[in-house]
Amino acid sequence: MTQSVKVRSGTVPPPTAPKRLSVPGGTLGSWFLPVVAAVIMFVVIFAVAPAASSYLGLSLLLSSLLPLVLACLAQMFVIAAGDVDLGIGSFVGLVNVTVAAILPTHTLPGILLLIGLVVAYALMGMLIAVRRLPSIIVTLGMSFVWLGLAILILPTPGGTVPEGIVSFVDWSPPLVPGTIVAIVVVTVVVALFLNRTRYGAVLRGSGSNPEGIRRAGWSVVRTKMALYGIAGLLGVLSGIVLSGQAASGDPNIATSYVLLSIAGVIVGGGSFRGGDISPVGTVAGALVIGLIATLLQFLDVPSSYQVGTQGLVLVLILVLRAGVTWWRRRVETGGLA
Amino acid sequence: MNVRSARRRPALLAAGLAALTCLVAACGAGPSTEPGAAPSIGLSTYYTGNNWRKEMVSSFQSGATDAQKTGIIGKYSVADSNGSVPQQAAQIQSMIIQGYRAILVEAASPTALNGSIQKACDAGITVVAFDSLVTADCAYKVATDYVKYGELETEYVAQRLGGKGNILMVRGIPGNSVDNDVYAGVQNVLKKYPDMKLVSEVYGQFTESVAQQQVAGVLPSLPKIDAVLTEGNDGGGAMQAFRQANVNPLPLVVMGNTGQDLQVWQKVAQQVPGYTTMSVSSYPSMSTVAMWVAVNVLAGKPVPKLVYAPVLTIPEQNRDAWAGHLGYGEVANKVLSQEDSQRFIDASASGNPLHVDSPLPEAAQ
Numbered sequence: 001m002t003q004s005v006k007v008r009s010g011t012v013p014p015p016t017a018p019k020r021l022s023v024p025g026g027t028l029g030s031w032f033l034p035v036v037a038a039v040i041m042f043v044v045i046f047a048v049a050p051a052a053s054s055y056l057g058l059s060l061l062l063s064s065l066l067p068l069v070l071a072c073l074a075q076m077f078v079i080a081a082g083d084v085d086l087g088i089g090s091f092v093g094l095v096n097v098t099v100a101a102i103l104p105t106h107t108l109p110g111i112l113l114l115i116g117l118v119v120a121y122a123l124m125g126m127l128i129a130v131r132r133l134p135s136i137i138v139t140l141g142m143s144f145v146w147l148g149l150a151i152l153i154l155p156t157p158g159g160t161v162p163e164g165i166v167s168f169v170d171w172s173p174p175l176v177p178g179t180i181v182a183i184v185v186v187t188v189v190v191a192l193f194l195n196r197t198r199y200g201a202v203l204r205g206s207g208s209n210p211e212g213i214r215r216a217g218w219s220v221v222r223t224k225m226a227l228y229g230i231a232g233l234l235g236v237l238s239g240i241v242l243s244g245q246a247a248s249g250d251p252n253i254a255t256s257y258v259l260l261s262i263a264g265v266i267v268g269g270g271s272f273r274g275g276d277i278s279p280v281g282t283v284a285g286a287l288v289i290g291l292i293a294t295l296l297q298f299l300d301v302p303s304s305y306q307v308g309t310q311g312l313v314l315v316l317i318l319v320l321r322a323g324v325t326w327w328r329r330r331v332e333t334g335g336l337a
Numbered sequence: 338m339n340v341r342s343a344r345r346r347p348a349l350l351a352a353g354l355a356a357l358t359c360l361v362a363a364c365g366a367g368p369s370t371e372p373g374a375a376p377s378i379g380l381s382t383y384y385t386g387n388n389w390r391k392e393m394v395s396s397f398q399s400g401a402t403d404a405q406k407t408g409i410i411g412k413y414s415v416a417d418s419n420g421s422v423p424q425q426a427a428q429i430q431s432m433i434i435q436g437y438r439a440i441l442v443e444a445a446s447p448t449a450l451n452g453s454i455q456k457a458c459d460a461g462i463t464v465v466a467f468d469s470l471v472t473a474d475c476a477y478k479v480a481t482d483y484v485k486y487g488e489l490e491t492e493y494v495a496q497r498l499g500g501k502g503n504i505l506m507v508r509g510i511p512g513n514s515v516d517n518d519v520y521a522g523v524q525n526v527l528k529k530y531p532d533m534k535l536v537s538e539v540y541g542q543f544t545e546s547v548a549q550q551q552v553a554g555v556l557p558s559l560p561k562i563d564a565v566l567t568e569g570n571d572g573g574g575a576m577q578a579f580r581q582a583n584v585n586p587l588p589l590v591v592m593g594n595t596g597q598d599l600q601v602w603q604k605v606a607q608q609v610p611g612y613t614t615m616s617v618s619s620y621p622s623m624s625t626v627a628m629w630v631a632v633n634v635l636a637g638k639p640v641p642k643l644v645y646a647p648v649l650t651i652p653e654q655n656r657d658a659w660a661g662h663l664g665y666g667e668v669a670n671k672v673l674s675q676e677d678s679q680r681f682i683d684a685s686a687s688g689n690p691l692h693v694d695s696p697l698p699e700a701a702q
Contacts, residue, residue, distance in 0.1 A: 049434055057434045060456065064427035096449075156514075157448040158472070166452075242423065247455070248448035248472070256421030293416075293424055294431045303385060303394060303415040310419070 030269030031281035033321050037267075038284040041291045048298045059177035063169075063245060065290040066179050067092070070238035071257045072264035072286035073190055073279065077231040079265050080194075080207045081224055082274025083128065083135030087143035088235055088261055091117070092254035094150040095239025100159030100249025114236050121232025122225045129224035143258075150251035157250035161243045169244025182241075183283065191279040203227055208275025264289045267317050288317065375411035376438035376635045378628060383418045383425045383445035387543070388595065388668045389570065389621050393443070393468070396622035396672050400629075404675075409632060422446045429453040432462075439463040439631035441624065444471045447514065463634045467627035467646075468619070469514065477634060478643045479627045481619040483515050485692045486648050487522020487566075490591045493615055494533075494564045497589055501532040502563030505555075505588070507541040507548050507575050509568045519568045536560060541567070545574035545597055552578035564589040569618040570668070573598035576605065592616035594649060596663035603660050616651035616659075620694070621670040629678035644682050645690035646673075655697055662698035671696045 045061070046053045052061050071088055078085040095114065103110035124142060128135050171178040194200040206213045206223035214220050242254060268285025270277040292310045301309055380397055384390055394415055401413040416432070418425035422445045430453050432440050440457055444450050444466055451473040454464050458475035467479035494504070506523065509516035527533055537555050541548030548571035556578060565575050565588050572592035579587055587605060592598035594616050606612045620626075623646045633640045649669055651659050659669055673681075684691045 051436065052431075052434045060430040060434050061427075064423055064430055064453070067423060157446055159448075245426065245452045246446075246449040247452045250422065250446045250449040253422045253446060253449045256419075256424065260421070290424075290427065293418065294427060297414070297416045297428060297431050298435065300414055303382070303417040306417050307419045 030276075031278040031284065033317070033324055034268045034281045034284035034288055037317055038287040038291070041288060041295055045291065045295055045298055048295075052298075055175075055177060059172065059179055061291075061294065062177065062179040062183070065287060066182055067238045067242035067245070067254070068257065068260060068264070068290050069183055069283055069286040070186065070234050070241060071254070071261045072268070072282050072289075073186065074231040074234035074238060075261035076265045076268075076270060076277050076279065076282045077203075077227045077234070078135070078139075079262075079270050079272065080204060080275055080277045081125070081135075081227040082207045082210075082272070083139075084262065084272070085139045085231060086136060086258055087139040087146055088231075089255040089258040090143045090147035090150065090251070091121075091232075091235045092239040092242060092257055093251045094146040094153075095236050096243045096246065096253050097150040097154040097159070097249040097251055099165060099240055099243040100161050100246075101154045103165075104160055104162050114240075118229060118232040118236055121235065122229035125224040125226075125228025125231075126221055128228075129221040147251060154249050154251060157248065157252075159249035161247050161249070165240060165244045166247055169241055187280060187283045194277075194279055199226075204275045204277070206275070207277075208273065260289050261286075263314060267314060267321075269321070289314070375405075375408055376632070377412040377436070378410050378439045378441065378631060379413065379432040379435070379437040380415045380441040380443075380624060380628075381418070381425060381428050381432065382415065382443040383422070384420055385417045387570070388666050389543075389618075390443075392621035392668050392670045393624045396670060397441070397624035397628060399672055400622070400625035400674075404628070404632070410628070418445065420445070422449045426450055426453040429457060433457050433460050437462060438635055439465065439628075441627045441631060442466045442471065442476070443624070444469050447472050463631050465627040465631045465634075467623045477630055477640065479623055479630055479646055480643060481623065481648055482645055482690070482692055483518030483619075484522040484525070486568075486617065486619070487519035487524075488526050489522075489648065489650070489693065490566055490615070490617055491523045491526035494566065494589060494591065495526060495530050498533065498563055500530045503534055503536045503560055504564050504566060505552070505559065505562045505575075506535055506538045506566045507552065507568065507571045508538055509540065509543050511540060516568060523566055536562070541571040541574065543568060543570045545571060545577075545595065547571075547574070549574035549578045553582065556582050556584070562588045565591065567591050567593050569593040570595050570598075572616065573601040576601045580605070587612065589614055592651070594618035594651060594669040596660070596665045596667045599651070599656060599660035599663060599669075600665065602656060606656075613653050615653070616656075616669075617648050618668065620646050620649050620673065621668055622673045625673045626678045626681055629673075629675050630682065632675075633679075633682065639686070640682055641686045644685045645692065646681055647691045647694040650693055650695045652695055655695060658697050669698070671699055 051057045071092055074088055075085055095117065098110055098113050102113060124138060127133065128138050173181065194204060202213060202218055203223055203226060206220055210220045213223060246253060264286040265277065265282050267288055268278060269281035292313050293306065296306045296309055378401065385394055401410060404410045405413065416428045418428050425445050429440060429450065433456060440462055442464060447470060450471055454471060454473040454476050457464050464476040465479060466476045470478050470480060508520060527535060537559055539551035539555055541551055552575045567575060570593045572590050573595060576590045587609060592602055592614060598616055602614060626646050630640055630644055651669060663669060681691055
């Protein structure tokens with residue numbers, strides 16, 4: 001991430017992507033720690049359960065994490081705008097229900113509805129930007145709208161996801177499980193877009209320094225619409241993948257994603273400041289969040305301690321991160337901070 | 338559903354499984370997957386935060402410990418997904434990696450775990466869903482017939498009131514399958530008694546304190562209530578609301594098997610001579626029945642796909658024994674043995690399942 005778009009530098013960000021970006025994913029500090037944490041988790045899991053490192057083991061381990069990764073990236077774009085999205089969980093649930101209950105019988109209306117949902121997200125961003133509404137209130141309110149719609153479409157869990165989506169999500173190329181390919185592709189695309197393109201830099205800048213972006217001639221309303229629209233698109237993708245895995249619909253399938261996705265972004269090196277996010281870190285954060293429970297299960301931690309221990313591990317990672325941030329600032333400012 | 342998944346890349350799965358088995362066997366980590374060894378059993382639940390669930394987990398653990406001592410099962414473990422559906426799916430998939438021979442599932446969603454459960458079945462693992470069930474065809478199911486639950490309590494109330502009176506119903510959680518079933522059972526019986534009127538419904542969320550608040554909230558607007566139907570873990574709270582409002586005479590409140598319910602029942606019976614009611618809820622140790630179903634399936638014994646576990650009722654004569662046995666927040670339970678489970682399995686197989694059981698607490702027997 002460029003220093004020039006940070007609030008504390010006080011400078012107006014240039015509308016073009018600076019040339020000196022070398023590491024996709026941002027500064028060393030923000031993505032490094034979550035990646036190390038994710039790697040450590042994999043190493044421990046492989047040590048405890050060697051079967052997890054086989055092709056089948058890896059696909060079982062990671063397939064359920066792909067929708068969470070996508071939901072975390074969706075949350076990341078909203079957090080990049082300096083906002084928080086409390087509706088992503090029921091939004092993913094609504095996508096799941098649409099895929100399970102509308103797509104099989106009414107293909108075209110189903111596809112139009114999914115596109116409409118992405119547009120609805122962009123419009124929600126516009127509403128928040130134009131009326132200067134607190135995102136927490138708007139997205140919380142919308143979460144009930146998404147859930148309500150989902151329950152209208154499918155009052156009780158059921159439905160059948162089209163075979164095409166199930167087998168697409170189940171795609172098993174030789175050598176490397178499809179999930180790993182998907183995670184890598186999504187991470188690279190999002191990281192390149194945010195860190196290497198002109199518009200990516202503008203989007204990040206609009207979260208950290210909207211005034212600067214406005215003065216540079218960009219519409220802050222439009223950047224916010226773009227951030228929310230991308231979040232909506234990623235949310236729809238998350239819902240489609242989740243549907244393919246569950247093979248049926250349930251309005252409440254993803255309610256836990258609200259807090260998990262926020263935790264994933266923050267553990268992944270992002271902050272609520274706006275603009276201060278890392279795609280690589282977020283993906284690593286999502287893996288960490290998703291794997292903690294699995295790790296504890298493999299380590300045979302008693303169920304009554306599992307929930308509490310998960311929380312402790314998260315706090316530990318955040319404490320480590322705070323320590324790293326403090327150290328970096330000390331080094332940067334020559335020990336005067 | 339299982340037909341569709343069964344023809345999904347069987348060769349690849351077989352190859353993967355072979356690799357998995359070999360890795361597990363070679364490294365000696367995780368539970369054994371050899372057919373001859375005592376089978377390992379994992380229990381996957383999505384919530385352990387209330388008394389019923391705690392009792393459910395601990396009765397599985399004590400049943401499994403005994404079975405382990407006698408060499409019937411090998412390793413066992415319990416995992417809790419903290420309310421998250423996708424995490425429970427991940428949990429089940431991790432159990433496949435760990436090589437469990439059977440997985441018992443208290444499902445967070447009736448449909449959303451079907452993909453993971455199908456993967457487990459495809460890997461040759463016996464899956465038994467219990468209490469909150471799944472729709473996946475390949476899973477065995479251990480269920481309480483909650484429609485019968487509703488019929489039982491309404492039938493009791495109808496007899497006591499002589500088929501005439503005003504009823505208040507404390508329901509569970511809107512949209513919950515237990516709530517839907519109990520309510521359907523209540524309606525079935527009420528149809529037969531046109532003079533029994535369901536005058537109001539509140540949602541107590543299977544929680545005493547919530548039931549108390551909700552009942553207290555509607556009481557001022559209600560006509561004289563003759564009886565209160567409940568869905569478990571809510572009768573004592575409902576009764577407290579009537580007592581605090583100084584309602585006289587107190588209605589007939591069906592209790593829900595918690596220590597609080599029984600103590601309130603005792604207290605009311607002391608103050609109001611001749612006051613009597615019944616208490617009913619499902620068996621927390623359905624988890625143990627699920628374990629024995631899995632053991633039977635793994636041993637190749639015939640087991641019906643759907644096994645009914647009875648509800649646990651506490652009639653008047655058992656009240657004091659249970660009240661003395663249970664702590665305020667505890668739920669009535671009895672660890673169901675292999676013989677008990679076999680009885681339920683056989684009764685379900687014969688098409689005449691056992692729906693009601695009225696045991697005494699273990700210490701009193």
